[in-house]
Amino acid sequence: MIGDLDGDWRVERVGGLLPPMVGVRKRIRGEHGETRVGPLLRYPLRVERRDEGAALVYGPPFSALVDEVSPQSQHLWVGRTTLGGSPVGRFRMARIGYHETTQPQEVTMTHQGGLNRKLVEYIEYVHALEQNILLQLDSLVLNTGDQDLVAIFRRHKEETRRQQQRLRERLRALGGPRPVSVGKDLAAIATAQVKGVGDVLRPDKGVQNARDAYATEHVEIAAYEILERLADRAGDEETAAVARENRAEEEAMAQRISANWDRFLDLTLAEQGLRV
Numbered sequence: 587m588i589g590d591l592d593g594d595w596r597v598e599r600v601g602g603l604l605p606p607m608v609g610v611r612k613r614i615r616g617e618h619g620e621t622r623v624g625p626l627l628r629y630p631l632r633v634e635r636r637d638e639g640a641a642l643v644y645g646p647p648f649s650a651l652v653d654e655v656s657p658q659s660q661h662l663w664v665g666r667t668t669l670g671g672s673p674v675g676r677f678r679m680a681r682i683g684y685h686e687t688t689q690p691q692e693v694t695m696t697h698q699g700g701l702n703r704k705l706v707e708y709i710e711y712v713h714a715l716e717q718n719i720l721l722q723l724d725s726l727v728l729n730t731g732d733q734d735l736v737a738i739f740r741r742h743k744e745e746t747r748r749q750q751q752r753l754r755e756r757l758r759a760l761g762g763p764r765p766v767s768v769g770k771d772l773a774a775i776a777t778a779q780v781k782g783v784g785d786v787l788r789p790d791k792g793v794q795n796a797r798d799a800y801a802t803e804h805v806e807i808a809a810y811e812i813l814e815r816l817a818d819r820a821g822d823e824e825t826a827a828v829a830r831e832n833r834a835e836e837e838a839m840a841q842r843i844s845a846n847w848d849r850f851l852d853l854t855l856a857e858q859g860l861r862v
Contacts, residue, residue, distance in 0.1 A: 590657060590660070591614045591619075591633060591640060591655070591663070592614055592615060592616065593613075593614065593681050593682075594611060594612070594613050594614075594681070594682050595611060595612040595613075595614070595663070595679040595680065595681055595682060596610075596611060596679070596680045596681075596682045597610040597611065597612060597621075597677055597678075597679055598677060598678050598679075598680070599675065599676075599677055600664070600675075600676040600677055600678055600759075600821065600822060600823075600824070601675065601676045601759050601822070601823075601824040602666075602667070602673070602674055602675025602676050602824075603674045603675045604667060604674070604675030604676070604677060607677065609623060609624045610622070610623055611682070612631075612642070612679060614633060614642075616633070617632055617633045618630070618631070618632055618633065619631050619632075619633060619642065621642075621644075629644055629648060630644070630645055631643060631644050631645070631653075632645075636654070636656075638656050639654065639655050639656030639657065639663070639665075640654075640655055640656075641653070641654050641655075642654075642655060642665075650669055650670045651667060651668070651669060652667070652668045652671075653665050653666070653667050653668075653677075654666050654667075654668060655679065658678075658821055660681075661680065661681040662678065662679070662680055662681070662821075663678065663679045664676070664677075664678045664679075664821045665677050665678070665679065676823065676824065678821055701816075701819060701820040702760065702820055704816065704820075705760065705816055705817060705820045705822060705825065706757065706760050706761070708812070708813055708816055709753055709756055709757055709760070709813065709825065710757065711809070712753060712806075712809050712810065712813055713750060713753045713754065713757070715805070715806065715809060716746055716749055716750045716753065716806075717750070719746055719802060719806065720743065720746050720747065720750070722798075722799070722802065723739050723740075723742060723743040723746065724743070725795075726739045726795055726799060727739050727740060727743070729791050729795060730791075730792065730795065730853070731792075731853055731856075731857070732792075732849060732853050734849070735846060735849060735850070735853070738839075738842050738843075738846070739799075742835075742839045742842075745835045745839070749832040749835065752828045752831065752832065753828065753832075755828075756822075756824065756825045756828055759824070760822075760825075791854065791857070792850045792851070792853035792854035792857065793850050793851055793853075793854045795850075796843055796846070796847070796850040799843055800840060800843045800844065803836050803837075803839050803840035803843065804840060806832075806833075806836040807833055807836045807837055807840065810829045810830070810832050810833035810836065811829075811833065813825070813826075813829040814826045814829035814830055814833070817829060
């Protein structure tokens, strides 16, 4: 396992409290190595074998720092930096020198770069979806005559705001958002505004709005399922965790709607003087 680490590595920040790590390299030869920052700074380390990877242990004055790394492929490793045993950030290492050739590394980095770009695109898509939902919830609050049901929609509106914030934090960590992301949000706003006008005019508002909200929750659940899996393949555990947290809230909201079908129906019948 230690032999698999032999070579020169380019280090990229994934998340946590680590700096951007521009110009950071690791050179590893057997049980010894060093981390290089730019052309001048070098910090020695030793390599310790672990069950599913290795630990890169630094000497004084950084002896409290340990990089725990594990392989994703021959030329790509992922790791986390710990301080006194507590994780403080995550990074990835891509091989830049192996047996006098860089061609495998170039192929690996092209693949990894493509995954990262796709991940940013999908986070932008889900963020725009949440923007649409936020405005739809405004419409549901205005067009629902039952205050207990209104409270359910208002609660989920606050959850949706927090979900957007988590997504924005991941976009910033990954170098976004891009200008196109703003365009997606504006398109979502326009779509939701048109739907809001329709909600006012549609018959049977109670059950139809609830039906649409229930279907939308499952669209979001599916979106977060895909986002989590894409993040896993890109080695981005923080984005995967955000997807799981947001999906759990969407699943809970779908259950709250499902538990109130009779109430939504009663509301619609009452609006038409048909309460049974």
